Amino acid sequence: MGLNMDNTVKNLDEKLNLTCNENQDSSKRVFKRLIEQYLNTVFGKVELIIYFLFAFTLSIAQLLSPDTQHNFRGFVTNIQSSILIVIAFRFGYLGLMVAGFIISFDIMAMLIIYNSVEMMSWAVLGLSLKISTGIIAVFVAILSYRQDVQKKKLEMLAITDELTGAYNQRFFHNVLNEKIQNAKKDECSLGLIMLDIDDFKMYNDIYGHSFGDMILKETVMLLKNIADEEACICRYGGDEFAIIMSGANLECLEREAKRIQNDFEQKKLYIIIVFYMTNSHCL
Numbered sequence: 001m002g003l004n005m006d007n008t009v010k011n012l013d014e015k016l017n018l019t020c021n022e023n024q025d026s027s028k029r030v031f032k033r034l035i036e037q038y039l040n041t042v043f044g045k046v047e048l049i050i051y052f053l054f055a056f057t058l059s060i061a062q063l064l065s066p067d068t069q070h071n072f073r074g075f076v077t078n079i080q081s082s083i084l085i086v087i088a089f090r091f092g093y094l095g096l097m098v099a100g101f102i103i104s105f106d107i108m109a110m111l112i113i114y115n116s117v118e119m120m121s122w123a124v125l126g127l128s129l130k131i132s133t134g135i136i137a138v139f140v141a142i143l144s145y146r147q148d149v150q151k152k153k154l155e156m157l158a159i160t161d162e163l164t165g166a167y168n169q170r171f172f173h174n175v176l177n178e179k180i181q182n183a184k185k186d187e188c189s190l191g192l193i194m195l196d197i198d199d200f201k202m203y204n205d206i207y208g209h210s211f212g213d214m215i216l217k218e219t220v221m222l223l224k225n226i227a228d229e230e231a232c233i234c235r236y237g238g239d240e241f242a243i244i245m246s247g248a249n250l251e252c253l254e255r256e257a258k259r260i261q262n263d264f265e266q267k268k269l270y271i272i273i274v275f276y277m278t279n280s281h282c283l
Contacts, residue, residue, distance in 0.1 A: 034094040055083045063109045081133040088137040096141035103134050161235040164220040172234035191245035191253035200239035226263040
């Protein structure tokens with residue numbers, strides 16, 4: 001009985017520790033994604049640092065100003081509130097974290113400054129301004145994040161094939177020209193594989209366009225599984241696909257191309273057979 005109880009407690013502790021670790025890893029991934037999204041350029045990093053230093057300097061100015069300078073504190077608070085809202089708009093949830101830190105600091109400083117009964121009215125006014133700024137910053141950050149998500153969706157729709165999810169022909173030409181220039185600049189090799197599906201028109205005509213669409217989708221899934229993560233898989237047109245690969249030398253690219261060719265030849269027949277059996281069963 002006691003041994004079973006100990007095992008139960010031990011299992012519960014392990015589950016709780018596992019849950020905590022998963023939550024910590026999830027939080028780290030979210031924070032890392034925000035950093036990569038908003039601070040992926042030098043300009044973005046410098047911009048956030050300037051905003052933060054300016055807003056925090058205003059917090060220090062409020063803290064060090066004389067107790068009688070209520071008008072000055074109110075003026076500084078309004079300027080700071082505008083800056084914090086701009087931060088939330090410009091950097092989304094990451095900016096909201098920065099704004100929340102500064103607002104929390106200001107509230108603690110305010111409780112220290114207005115610690116007497118005579119100044120209670122000013123404390124209530126200051127706290128209401130800080131709280132309202134925080135609420136507005138939350139809404140602005142949410143709207144900014146949704147706007148960024150919608151923008152990225154539109155950007156992805158512009159460069160991806162709607163049916164297969166692979167990059168489209170427009171993206172293929174743009175990225176190929178860019179990688180050619182980078183390869184010349186870095187003096188490295190660049191690989192391009194062009195492939196198509198054998199007898200695709202026959203399958204499409206006999207079994208219908210829905211059957212052909214399924215073959216195209218699974219072909220892209222197959223290419224994504226066998227190609228390197230950094231490779232660009234594009235649908236060039238119809239049943240034609242292209243894979244753009246970057247490499248340090250030509251020999252590595254040749255080996256990678258042969259590997260992809262062999263894997264594709266071995267597995268593409270399985271796709272056709274599976275869909276043939278599925279289509280025959282449906283009929």
